[in-house]
Amino acid sequence: MAENVKVVSSSLVCGTASNSLSRLELNPWDIRAFQTVPIQRCLIFHNPNFEFESLIQHLKNSLSRALDFFPPLAGRLVATQHGDGMASFSVDCNNDGAEFIHAIAPSISVSEVIDPPSFIPEVVYSFFPANAGFTNFEGISKPLVSVQVTELADGVVIACSANHVVIDGPSFWHFFTSWSEISRGSESISKSPVFDRSIAAEDNRRIHLPTLEKNLIGPSQLPRKVFHFSKEKLGELKGKANSEMETDKISTLQALLAHLWRSTVGSSEDSTTRTLALLIGARSRLSSFSDAYFGNAFFPVALAMSGSDLWKGGLGGTAMKINQLIAQTSNEAISRNAEKKVEPRIRREGEEKVVIHAMGSAPPIVITSTPRHNVYDCDFGWGKPIAMRSGYTYKVEGLVVVFPAADPGGMDLEVCFAEQTLQTMEDYLTSH
Template sequence: MAGIRCISSTMVQAETHKAGTQRVELTPWDLRLLPLGPIQKGLLFPRPKPSPEKEIENTLIHHLKASLAHTLDYFPPLAGRLATTEHDDDTISFCIDCNNSGALFIHAEADGVTELVDGVFVGCTINHSVVDGSSFWHFFNSWSEISRGSIPLSKLPVFQRSFFNSINYPIRIPRSYVEQFHEEFILPPNLKERVFHFTKQSIAKLKARANAEVGTNNISSLQALLSHIWRSVIRNKNLDPNEEMIFYMLIGARPRLRDLPEQYFGNAVTSEGVKMKAKELQEQGVGDIAWQMNRIIATQTEVEFKNGLESWIASPKLVTMAM
C-alpha cells in the first residue's frame, strides 16, 4: 500500500457565524445511526491549467479552503460538533451544536495515487448521524457551485425539523441502553468491501426477466439487480436451507412525505427487510424475490413513516452492522 504523507491540516471555519444562534436536534432517523461509521466519498477533478507545480498546489489548496469556508456559511452543522446532554431522569440526548468549531481540511499525498498527471481527488468524511447520502451530495455539489463562483446556491439546505412537530425535542434515550449498546457493539471481523460492475445491457436483461417471471412491469432495475446479487451470494455460502435470511433496503423519505422538502438536510431514510429462508432464495426466481422487495417498498407510505418515528421514540433501537 502506498504511504500517505500529511502535508498540512487546517481547521476551516465558516466565514460568517452568529454565536449561540443555532442548535440542530437529532431526529430518530439521525439517532439510530449514531454507532455507524462516517460516510466517506469523493470525486476526481481535472487539474488546473499548466503553470509552475508549486503555484498550482498553493493556489488550488487556498481556493478549496476559501470556497469551503464560504460553503460552511450555508451548512453550519458541518462546522459544528455533536453534543450530548445528561438529564436528571437518567437519560441522554444528542444534538448538533453549530458553534463554528470548524471542519478539518487535510492536504495529503499518497505516492502513485493522489498525485495524478491530470487530476486531483477531493474527498469528504461526514458523520452518518448528521447526513444521509442525499444530504452528503447536496453539500458536495454546493461546495462545487461556490468553487465555480455560482452564488447564490441553486438549492439551499433546510434544517428546520417542522415536519416532526409531533416530536418533543430533545429526544431522550435511557442511559442504560446507550451504555449497554456501547459495550456490546463490535464490528464484524475482516469486513471487506467489493465493487461489482454490471453493464446497462445486463441490467436491462435482468429487469425484463424479473418482470416476465411474475407477469408485471412494476419491478425496477435496482430491485431486479439486488435480488440477483442476494440470490447469488446466498447460493454460494452453503448455508442451512432453513436458516432465515434478511435483506435490508434503504428507503428514502423525501419523495414520499408531502411536508418534507427535497432540500431537507439530515437523515431521511428508513430500512425495511425482506425475509426468506435460504432454500427459498435458491428455489425462487429473480422475479419472485424482486417482487417481494417491490411490495415492501410500496408499503412505505407517509403514515408508515410517521408511525415508525413514533415507535422508535417509544423503543429506541440503534443500527448495527448486522442489521
C-alpha cells in the first residue's frame, strides 16, 4: 500500500438472506481461469455530497443486499481431495462474505489519477485490495470479491477485485451495475443472474487439478498508458478501413484494433512476427446461453502477421483480417471448447517463471474487455463515474484493456508495454 493511501478499516460483508444456491460447479471455462489473474477495475467519482462515514456504511449495506442476488460472490472456492494428489473444485455458497476495505488518500486529487503527464500513476494500484501477489488459485482461502473504497481530496474511488474463476467481464459489470442500482435505492435488480452450468458435460463439471500451493503467474513492472479515441476519430477510422476494402463489414472496434496493432510497427521493413489475440464472447453465440449467464463464457482466437504485412496492408487490410478471424470462428467450435476437458498447469511454489518470445517475434497484443460494458451506468447515488482504471494484475506486457470512454461514443484503451514501445505507439496514433 502506497504511503499516501492508508487503510482505515477492513471487514467482511455477508448477504442478508439465505439463498437456494448452495454450491456452484465449475465448467472448463471457469477452470481455465485458474491460470489468469483476478479481474480488477475501479471507478473514479467526483466528491459525493454527503459525509464520508455515512457513505461507507451505505455502501456496505447496499453491497450486502447485492450479494443476496449473487451468492457465489459471498462464498469460497473449495477443493475436494481425491487421494491421488489431485483435487476438484467448486464454489461453496456459504455466505462467508466479501471483503470491504475503507481507505483514505487526502493528498491525492482526481486530476492526478486520471490526467497524469505520461503513464498511469503507481498510486492507482493502491486503490485496489490485495493488489500484489494475489492469484485466482488463492481463492481457496480468500474472499472471491474484495472491494476498496478510497476517499480522495476531491473524489472517491470504488475498486473491486474479483476471482476470475467465478466471474468474467460481462459478469463483473453485471454485478457492479446491480450493486449501484441497489445503492440508488432499488429493492431489486434489473437483470437476475443465471448460474446454470449445463453447458459442460456432467463428467466435466468436476475437473481434477494438481493440488498445489500457489500459482506464480503475476504482473510485470512495465508502465501502462491510456489512449483515448473520440466518437469522431472512431468514425474516421471505421470509414477509412471500409473504404480501403470497398466494404461495409468492418466494425468500429475492428478498425480501432487494426489501428492500434499497426502502431507497434516501426517501418515497412519490419519482418518481426506480431500476434493479436482476442477473446470472443460466447453469450450471444450459443443458444444455450442467456445474456445474464454468470460465469466465464469466452473463446480465445489469435492472428499472426509480419510487421511488413501490417504496414503494407494498410488499415483496411489489417481490419479485414481481424473481421475474417472473428467471422470464421464457428459457434460449434466455441461450444466444443466449452465442453472440452482441461488440465491447466498451476506452478508449484518456488518454480522459476520464465517467459520466452520466439526468435523473430514480438510480445503478443492481447485484447481483453469490450466497449459494450455498462461502465458509466454505475451510479451509486451521487452521479456517474468520470473514469475507469484497471488494477495491478493488468500490468502484463502486451495486455490491452478496451472500455468505453466517459464521453459518449468514445473508447479508451489501457495499454501495457515497454516505455519505448508506448512512445512509438503514441507517436503513430497521434499522427495518423
